[in-house]
Amino acid sequence: MRAWHFTETAYPYLPPEDEYPSIRVTLPNKHYDPVKGAALYDRYIDEWLIAEDEGLEIMLNEHHQTATCVDPAGPLMLAAMARQSTKARLLILGNPLANRRQPVRVAEEMAMIDVLSKGRLEAGMVRGVPYELSPANSNPVRMNERFWEAMDMIVTAWTSHDGPVSHEGRFFHHRNINIWPRCYQDPHPPIWVSTTSTGGAKQVGGRGYTQATFLTGFKETRRIYESYRQGWREAGLGNDVPIDRLAYAAIVYVGDTEAEAYAGAEKLLWYVTANKVAPQFVNPPGYVPVPANVQILRGAEHPLSQFARGASVEAAIEAGFMMAGTPDQVYEQFKRHYDYVGGYGHLLIMGQAGFLEHDETVRGIRNFAREVYPRLQEEFPDTTVSGNFGDVPPEPPRDFIPAPGEDHVAQEAGDAANMTPLGAARGA
């Protein structure tokens, strides 16, 4: 079991929410004070390094034109962390491939970071959340197809060592691909993909990449993992799916007391609640498939949006996307989730958000790292095989995320809307 400290490097000093229509895309950057922003960067980087000191790995991501994640070029932050950290694995989750027009440049950037960090890179690739289409001016239609074509080009660029190769595809053209430097890791850094759908997970499983899901609770997580394992087996990769190919991102805060933990966790709910986005950016045409849009027109709402309105720490814990409490409580919450979904090898800890201050963030990191992590590492070893359901809880836990498998239309919707990282879960 590996745990990762993740912060979105948010800029929380905003006007009141009713004074702007959208925290993403259109919020004028006059609201960003670069002096305060620079201090936040200092702080967030310190927190990653403290997490590293405590034995955690480092995770970051990339978003554009948003106060929720002021990291419009994840590879840059990754390069900084490659030099400031010394031992942690470095995960970007991820590069928004469908919004980047030069896949070979992404291959170059990742290879360079792999060398700068002496092989510590974990290269995550995502389709890109809906709000990023306008900031990237990317067509929202056929993003999945662009994503996979770009992915294939990147792997080709990473694994070609005998001189230039060419690509004449549907979305990308590039003759004479021969990147310098090549990757440090051989054949290339581990590839991660985040997915919220079974179709996507099956595809990711078939390639043996690492599959991450964000805040997907109990049933939905299990369903995605099952699809991953199915894809893995159907692709002939073997019967046993290594546990380290699955990852789950949850909001985690560990306190000495339940009250202290809940106070921190309350602040971390900013992840879910501070995401006012104008509807035209939440759901650009073509981003989710037609049947899902019909449901939305009929009044369907994403469960997380429902949740956000009456958000509470208790409900979030019950729904399985938050783990908060004393070390014992968090251990139990983790184990309950782990067992129900069939196990995973990576816990992606959303451990800082919004107004959770530095000392609070560090306390949460340290409490987790010192009081919980050793038990997880011991009791959930990396040698486990994923998907052994010997001890599934008899009663399925309450879950804010419905299992789309119960509804044909929703299933289709979920399948095509795959590879959606955090953002979609937070805002769609």
Add this chain to the structure above:
Amino acid sequence: MRAWHFTETAYPYLPPEDEYPSIRVTLPNKHYDPVKGAALYDRYIDEWLIAEDEGLEIMLNEHHQTATCVDPAGPLMLAAMARQSTKARLLILGNPLANRRQPVRVAEEMAMIDVLSKGRLEAGMVRGVPYELSPANSNPVRMNERFWEAMDMIVTAWTSHDGPVSHEGRFFHHRNINIWPRCYQDPHPPIWVSTTSTGGAKQVGGRGYTQATFLTGFKETRRIYESYRQGWREAGLGNDVPIDRLAYAAIVYVGDTEAEAYAGAEKLLWYVTANKVAPQFVNPPGYVPVPANVQILRGAEHPLSQFARGASVEAAIEAGFMMAGTPDQVYEQFKRHYDYVGGYGHLLIMGQAGFLEHDETVRGIRNFAREVYPRLQEEFPDTTVSGNFGDVPPEPPRDFIPAPGEDHVAQEAGDAANMTPLGAARGA
């Protein structure tokens, strides 16, 4: 007077030159050992930090698919240096705008580095050298037009703070530009452009950006600077051109003795000599204008290519693109060049190349910083006005770079082939 330590972060451990047709574009990356490469990164970064300690500024660049500069994503190295350094200005020269398909991403990257470094960024923009066209799959025709359109978009992105703006241009389309973060420096970081032509320099001068030239010797440098000053004045920016708007890149090595200096300088000639490039990549169609190509077909050769065949430290010093010797000698060489071209505010020191080892590099940096730099700072203050030719040397020095103004065809050629950084000078 500001001095900058510059290394191209080369990977010199190559097979014999006669075993490959081109050190750029096609040299298979199997020749790159990432373990050695990682050690080189460590070393080059150390050298930048030593230069910073010695009071120099930091300069880096970006090239693709080449052993001569293993930095295919300059902004990544810049991000690393933004965190590892603490006081030096950070110059990238530069972002190859005509080869990057998302100018707004470049604006985002530069803004992010500006904040990460708390306002220490100097943002250089270049057209891109000829060998980069194939690695970027960029059309070699109309690069200048693409360059300037991208530049305008970037400045617009940097200076728009009241919500999204749009661009529907000839080469780029982007609605809803509203970058987060905005730049730290107000209105934006200083912009640098490197140019080898008078036409380009005039355009750069008209915008008041900082103009750099690489290894252009005496007459050509003076001619470019004159054009810059003309452009500045014609644009109504005033009569006095501040000296800090002009920069010159030379190979510099200072030793305790002339012999020691020449030994180091000899190794630095790798910059000029280790640049075997297949002709189809040196001169892709459309990169230089028609008249220049006619001259090439008639047997004309770039003076630096001529020079490279019989390269010597003495000749390089005489030609004005190298300064090497004891502190006194380097001071005199500098002063002679400075006076002849009308003065400049930045000396870009190509202070590491090829097999110049770490201790030799550091010795060169220290000798310059301690024995020469203080005199330059004192005797060539930043308050100087550029282009006062009170004491032009009566006899023009020998110069390997012909002054294209003497030949109409060459002048046209030089004018259109503008904004060519080091690479072109080294290889064209």
Add this chain to the structure above:
Amino acid sequence: MQAKTIAIGGVDLEVFEGGTGRPLLFLHSGQGFDPAHPFVAGLTAGYRVVAPSHPGFGKSSLPDWIDNVDDIAYLYLDLIDQLGLDTVDVIGCSIGGWIAAEIATKSPERIARLTLVGPVGVKTGPANKLDVPDIFAKPLEEVNALLFHDPDKFRMDPSALTDEQLSIAVRNRESLALLSWEPYMHNPKLKHRLHRATMPSQLIRGESDGVVSQAYLERYAALLPDARIVTIPEAGHAPQVEQPDRFNDAIRSFHTV
């Protein structure tokens, strides 16, 4: 009108046909073609109307390789061939007008008379200002206010629509985005080709159109060798929907033998 599916140019194309008389190819806007709109009956009363649903719209298929307006223009040249017509009159609304303009630059001899209704397709203004407002970056209410003279009348009520109707509406919007996202609502080359469209043309604009401005329409018309402008009052971007009688009058007075 009769709807049928024609396999043509790699597309299973839904085509509505009805009426007799001079053949008239009707190219719908981003909202798709609805034969129940009152203006349609007015048209079929005087013309043989052929109204395909563009690929990705209505029940027409959308092959992988189709991603721009030009692709559809070629397809409709195939359609004119398949119908056995030497020449047709063409009416194109909004993006349908753009398709019509592309057809007119390829085979101008195939179009007898051309009507463009609130057409998009060209870029005529400066780089730093959109010619056409970004409908994908505005809330639905705001877009409706741009589209209609009387937006209250035309607000979509999902509860009054079947799942199939809603699916088509959603898919139409998706296909519109595919075709018009970048360059936004135009083909940078089209303005250099419109001189080829030598047939008599009229450009119709609803007076309250918030998408296509009068100035834009005038610049568009100036690119055409033989174009006149007709303004329909009390109508927005879809005068055929808001003012069917006035619209049909304009068609009948122009599309004559």
Add this chain to the structure above:
Amino acid sequence: MQAKTIAIGGVDLEVFEGGTGRPLLFLHSGQGFDPAHPFVAGLTAGYRVVAPSHPGFGKSSLPDWIDNVDDIAYLYLDLIDQLGLDTVDVIGCSIGGWIAAEIATKSPERIARLTLVGPVGVKTGPANKLDVPDIFAKPLEEVNALLFHDPDKFRMDPSALTDEQLSIAVRNRESLALLSWEPYMHNPKLKHRLHRATMPSQLIRGESDGVVSQAYLERYAALLPDARIVTIPEAGHAPQVEQPDRFNDAIRSFHTV
């Protein structure tokens, strides 16, 4: 032949004209048009030959906005109009063949018979393999070996050329790069449109052509409704230059009334 300049479609177009008979539009390869080539006299002996220099080639101007083959296809439709011709026969060599194919998909009714000589323009193979070797990434000697059956005969000798001739050669190459760089030597859409080119067509290939392979030509021909393949021995990518008599035989036997 007579050379003149025609102002058309925004281009100052250099056009060579000569001969009488059936009108024949000759579209040159990336090397440009040279009326002194022996095959030209053979053509003008039997046809009214019209041979424009493509924009950016020869002495034709190159407006800012022109940057692809399709732009030129539209221009030549203008040219056919301006010449007052209802239909023409077309011969296109290499990139000229690509232009011809684009014309044939826009207004097939304007082309009576079509010859494509070592044409590029479609992508028919897998993504990881170029259909056409990357001539911009190879040394000149290697490119010449691909182009010619007997490269020694056709090596350019700058000392035998005037500055003007050299300038044109250099500019031709630059314009070729502009038009063909990306997507490389093809329009991804063209293969979906070639079914429209219903006129009788022949595809000619020099047997030693290293640029356009036999397999590529066969796949190209299969995209055309009515195409035959003719192979010319002892010739490379430019059979009209290396084997003018055999080339002209192939033309005369196909381009008949």
